[in-house]
Each structure stands twice: as structure tokens, then as C-alpha cells.
């Protein structure tokens with residue numbers, strides 16, 4: 001096999017299940033054959049795998065997987081494929097063997113997927129979600145603080161509720177603080193409370209969220225929005241389990257579990273100086289990452305049924321054709337968007353489907369395909385794709401700041417917020 005002398009980001013293949021579970025294979029650039037035959041580069045002794053089952057072509061540009069006409073087929077995220085560009089994080093399944101592509105430096109270990117397809121209100125049949133359930137089953141009863149990461153709509157709040165409900169302080173209060181929805185100047189008092197006269201408008205003593213959550217759990221949503229000057233205070237509260245109201249002199253000891261969630265990459269925020277490294281490390285001791293829905297389409301059918309059940313509607317409320325369409329969609333707004341679409345279809349009928357809003361950005365191939373559609377539909381698709389590309393670039397350029405992005409694009413902030421919402425994108429709505 002040919003190997004290049006060096007490669008910048010090497011990948012490895014982690015065997016998640018099957019007879020070789022726990023093994024890993026570093027993938028230098030080159031071609032690899034996977035199968036039961038001893039002649040293969042990666043031998044997998046799995047009865048349901050063909051002698052020569054799959055080929056992986058690894059180059060610096062990526063990894064291409066080609067099924068070698070195997071008897072039982074090759075699958076990725078529940079779909080059978082004959083040829084596929086595999087991105088890091090993807091899980092391939094051959095027979096009863098699952099293989100995950102991860103960076104070589106990854107310290108990720110094999111997590112056995114939970115037997116259960118739910119944890120509290122969270123449901124999911126995919127391996128990724130059942131791994132999350134295993135972590136949650138281990139973490140929740142201990143009562144430790146947990147950082148929950150995931151894109152918007154992936155279920156972070158639901159996850160926090162479930163950790164609280166299955167933790168030692170389940171009988172205590174569950175207090176939510178949405179840090180993105182509070183003016184930065186009021187955050188400290190919201191969290192820790194204040195004494196009368198501490199600032200203009202502080203007309204009486206007031207307990208903060210930490211005190212109100214005493215004996216229970218405080219959930220800090222969008223913790224990445226915490227102003228830098230308040231960050232040392234949160235760090236102190238986490239380390240010493242005590243808080244001081246704004247304007248007070250004394251600290252009060254608190255028995256409280258702290259759960260925090262973020263949809264932004266906090267590690268990047270640390271590198272950019274927007275988030276303190278010490279606070280990040282304290283928060284990230286125990287982490288749970290909820291995968292985006294587009295990486296686990298196997299979960300879509302159960303999620304649809306769960307939404308229908310919550311609406312008190314039978315599974316037959318959605319036709320097979322609609323279900324098939326929902327399976328194809330990339331869900332930029334994740335489970336929240338799926339829930340909204342199912343509700344819309346149930347209430348307005350299946351003709352509501354073409355107005356699903358956030359159409360995916362069309363690839364070159366899809367753009368060409370849309371030339372076959374009726375003019376109006378083709379035009380709408382292209383515009384949606386353009387909007388999404390434009391907004392993504394804009395938000396990235398403006399560091400996620402809505403005010404700056406609206407100024408740069410020459411549109412009103414409210415309109416920009418609506419557009420972002422429509423496309424399941426998020427940004428910070430703060431005044432600079």
C-alpha cells in the first residue's frame with residue numbers, strides 16, 4: 001500500500017461494535033480494503049461481513065468509502081450506500097460492526113450505546129443518541145455539574161430537565177436562566193441577586209437564580225453569552241459553592257447543581273478571548289454533546305411519532321410520502337424545526353409541506369436539478385439557498401453579532417433576526 005510521508009490531520013477508524021470492538025486503525029493517505037479475508041488491510045472477523053466488503057480511499061482531501069459489492073451492504077446513518085464521502089464523526093456499519101471515523105488525536109473512547117431509546121423526554125434510536133443516553137445514565141445520579149453542547153434545537157433544555165429529574169436533587173427546584181435573553185448589565189443580579197439600593201432600580205432585596213435553586217438545579221442556558229466581567233464570579237460560585245448578592249458583603253453557602261448549555265464552540269470563544277479559560281475548564285469537566293439531527297436521520301421516524309403522540313394524534317396523521325420527505329430534509333433547526341413542521345402539517349394539511357421554510361442550500365447538482373421544476377418553485381428554492389449561504393457568510397464575518405451583521409447587510413435587525421430564525425441559524429443579539 002502506498003503511503004504519503006506526512007499528512008496534516010490524520011484520521012483513525014474506531015471500531016465501536018462487533019467482534020473487534022475497541023480496536024482502532026490509523027488511516028494514513030492510501031487505499032484500504034476492509035473485510036473478513038486475511039488479505040484485507042483491516043480484517044473484520046464478523047460473520048455478516050463479506051470477504052472483501054469495503055474500500056476506503058484516504059487522501060488529504062478526505063475519505064471515500066466504496067462498497068465492494070458486499071452481500072449485506074454498507075450503511076452510514078441508516079442509509080445503504082455504494083459510494084460515499086465520509087466526514088469525520090460519521091459511523092459506518094458493515095454487518096454487526098460499526099466503525100467511526102475520528103481524528104487520530106481524538107481521545108474518544110468507545111461508549112456502549114444504551115439499551116434504552118429514551119432518557120427523560122429525549123428520544124432517539126440512533127447509536128449517537130444511545131451513546132448520549134449512556135453518558136446521561138452515568139452522570140445524572142451523581143449530582144455533578146454538566147456542560148451540555150449542541151446546535152440550536154437539539155434538545156439541550158430537555159436534556160437539562162432530564163438530568164435534574166434523575167439526579168439527587170430532583171425534588172428541589174429547577175431554575176432556568178436564559179443568559180441570551182437578559183441585558184448584560186442585569187445578568188449578575190439575575191444570577192446572584194442584589195440588596196436594596198445596590199444600583200438604580202434595586203428597590204428591595206432580591207434573591208438570584210442560584211439562591212432560588214437552592215436544594216435543586218440551576219440551568220444556565222447560553223452560558224457563552226456570560227459577560228467577561230461576570231465570569232470570575234460564576235467561577236467562584238462553582239468552585240466554592242457560595243454566592244454574594246450584588247451590593248452585599250457576605251457570601252451564602254449553597255447546595256445546588258449547575259447545568260450549563262451552549263450552542264457556540266466555547267473552546268473557540270476561549271481562543272478569541274471572549275470566554276475565560278479557567279471557567280471553561282471548570283464547566284467542561286463533564287460534557288454531553290447532542291448531535292445535530294442531520295447526522296442521525298434514523299431518529300426522525302421516532303421523533304415524528306413522539307411529536308404526534310404529544311399532540312394526541314395517531315401515527316397515521318402523516319402519510320408515508322410525507323414521512324419519506326421529512327427523512328430527506330437536513331433540518332438546520334434540528335428537532336425544534338421538525339416539531340414545528342409536524343405541527344404545521346397536522347394543523348394545516350400536507351400542502352403546508354413545501355413551505356417548510358428553511359430549504360437546504362442547494363448544491364451545484366441540486367441547482368441543476370431545480371431547472372426541471374415549475375418556474376416559481378425553482379426560483380423559490382434558489383432564493384432560499386442564496387439566503388442561507390449569504391446569512392451563514394455574513395454571521396461568520398460579523399463574529400455572530402446581529403447588530404453588526406444587520407448594519408453590514410443594510411437590513412433591519414428585526415428582519416435579519418427573522419431570516420436567521422427561518423433558516424435555523426443563530427447569532428448574538430447584543431448591542432456592541
Ligand SMILES: Nc1ncnc2c1ncn2[C@@H]1O[C@H](COP(=O)(O)OP(=O)(O)OP(=O)(O)O)[C@@H](O)[C@H]1O
Nearest residue numbers: 121122123151152153154155156157158263335336
Ligand atoms: N431527542 C429529543 N426527543 C424528543 N424531543 C426533542 C428531542 N430533542 C429536542 N426535542 C424537542 O425539540 C424542541 C427543542 O428542544 P430544546 O428547547 O430542548 O432545544 P435547545 O437545544 O435547548 O434549543 P436552543 O439552543 O435553541 O435553546 C423541544 O420541543 C423539545 O421537546
